[in-house]
Amino acid sequence: MTHQQRRRALSALVATASLIAGALTAAPYATAASYVTAAPGGPAIPFGSHQIPYVDGVLKPSGSQAAIDRQVIDKYKAWKAAFVQQNCGNGWYETLSPDADHPYVGEGQGYGMVVTALMAGADNDAKKIFDGMVKYVLAHHSSNNSGLLAAEQDKSCKSVDGSDSATDGDLDVAYGLLLADRQWGSSGAYDYKSLAVKHINAIKKSEVNPTTHLMLLGDWSTPGESHYWISRSSDWMTDHFRAFKSATGDGTWDSVRVAHQNLITSQQSKYASNTGLLADFVVNTNSTPKPAPGKVLESANDGDYGWNACRDAWRIGADAVTSGDAASLASARKLNGWIKSKTGGDPGKIVTGYHLNGSALDSGKDMAFTAPFAVAALTDPGSQAWLDALWSKLAASPVDPKLYYGASVQLQSMIVASGNYWVPQGS
Numbered sequence: 001m002t003h004q005q006r007r008r009a010l011s012a013l014v015a016t017a018s019l020i021a022g023a024l025t026a027a028p029y030a031t032a033a034s035y036v037t038a039a040p041g042g043p044a045i046p047f048g049s050h051q052i053p054y055v056d057g058v059l060k061p062s063g064s065q066a067a068i069d070r071q072v073i074d075k076y077k078a079w080k081a082a083f084v085q086q087n088c089g090n091g092w093y094e095t096l097s098p099d100a101d102h103p104y105v106g107e108g109q110g111y112g113m114v115v116t117a118l119m120a121g122a123d124n125d126a127k128k129i130f131d132g133m134v135k136y137v138l139a140h141h142s143s144n145n146s147g148l149l150a151a152e153q154d155k156s157c158k159s160v161d162g163s164d165s166a167t168d169g170d171l172d173v174a175y176g177l178l179l180a181d182r183q184w185g186s187s188g189a190y191d192y193k194s195l196a197v198k199h200i201n202a203i204k205k206s207e208v209n210p211t212t213h214l215m216l217l218g219d220w221s222t223p224g225e226s227h228y229w230i231s232r233s234s235d236w237m238t239d240h241f242r243a244f245k246s247a248t249g250d251g252t253w254d255s256v257r258v259a260h261q262n263l264i265t266s267q268q269s270k271y272a273s274n275t276g277l278l279a280d281f282v283v284n285t286n287s288t289p290k291p292a293p294g295k296v297l298e299s300a301n302d303g304d305y306g307w308n309a310c311r312d313a314w315r316i317g318a319d320a321v322t323s324g325d326a327a328s329l330a331s332a333r334k335l336n337g338w339i340k341s342k343t344g345g346d347p348g349k350i351v352t353g354y355h356l357n358g359s360a361l362d363s364g365k366d367m368a369f370t371a372p373f374a375v376a377a378l379t380d381p382g383s384q385a386w387l388d389a390l391w392s393k394l395a396a397s398p399v400d401p402k403l404y405y406g407a408s409v410q411l412q413s414m415i416v417a418s419g420n421y422w423v424p425q426g427s
Contacts, residue, residue, distance in 0.1 A: 028125040043183040046121020052422040055324035061391035071395045082401035088157035093132030104153040106169025113176025144219040147202025164220040174199040178424040213259035233278040234311040236260040239319040246425040261327045272356040276334030280308040305354045317375035336376040347393040367406035371413035
């Protein structure tokens with residue numbers, strides 16, 4: 001199974017001036033003044049309102065909050081123009097993934113839903129777009145579990161390659177639905193809350209290993225299948241598990257969260273004590289978990305910090321700044337301390353992949369690797385200059401319409417680093 005095989009271009013993203021001066025008043029985007037307070041009938045937590053602050057001690061990029069928020073909106077506008085499409089009719093909105101192995105992948109649909117819900121208020125069309133994304137997801141269910149999303153579609157939006165699922169996409173789809181429930185309520189065209197709970201329960205049934213409480217690679221990995229005791233580090237989304245527990249009241253999600261946090265801590269300690277880096281894939285999860293010894297799903301570098309694990313600093317950091325959890329903070333700070341030292345404080349020196357000992361795999365550059373470290377930097381009070389350098393790099397690096405993956409990670413990392421991310425709990 002090769003759901004997440006990537007044909008990522010390793011071309012450099014050319015740093016140019018950010019389009020901060022773009023007009024924010026043109027429809028469908030809200031004005032800078034109107035997106036900071038909830039309007040009647042609008043989103044409950046509009047982008048830029050900063051109603052749910054991060055825990056004490058978290059950094060933010062230097063400069064005015066309004067200017068920082070405008071930089072995120074500019075990046076969102078470029079990302080949306082490049083990748084949010086209506087190519088297949090039926091009232092669907094799809095997230096296009098030109099650099100993935102299929103035009104539409106589950107990971108991308110999850111990204112689209114989370115981003116659109118978080119940007120509500122800055123984009124007056126957010127709810128309409130989100131509902132079109134929901135309609136697309138519901139029309140493309142997995143062949144193994146109808147509560148999950150089929151991971152891959154062709155250019156005609158037809159599910160292919162077995163129509164089974166990929167865990168990361170499903171985690172973000174469920175999370176996006178919870179965000180939407182908090183933003184708009186669930187009494188409209190779609191009952192977001194009930195759809196979210198259905199998706200969460202399907203994830204528990206088919207994408208959580210019941211023995212280890214670790215995420216499986218997809219609903220195709222079943223007992224006896226060769227990947228059953230393998231987990232992908234970029235699926236270890238602890239903030240999502242907190243939200244799932246809150247939405248369902250199911251204590252299993254606490255067990256899932258703790259299992260992943262313990263694994264992150266132990267993998268960092270045992271295999272990357274000087275760097276904190278995690279492998280793309282961890283094997284032997286039923287006995288002695290360790291980085292993949294070579295190719296187990298995608299490439300000979302499955303045991304390195306590659307095109308999956310590059311998201312880990314963002315995912316771990318997002319939980320750290322929103323929950324203040326000691327384990328997440330420690331893991332994020334370990335990653336931050338290493339990369340700051342490795343690069344000498346120059347984000348331009350971050351490359352596309354590392355061995356767990358910190359040596360570089362190659363010399364390529366991509367926002368998928370650079371951007372997540374901005375989230376980890378938020379957690380260290382001594383990293384203001386480093387955070388500012390990262391933020392400047394992210395804000396000045398344009399969205400490449402050929403590189404959906406890097407652009408999507410870049411935008412979401414900027415949303416978190418700007419203080420505009422929040423975890424839907426208690427809805």
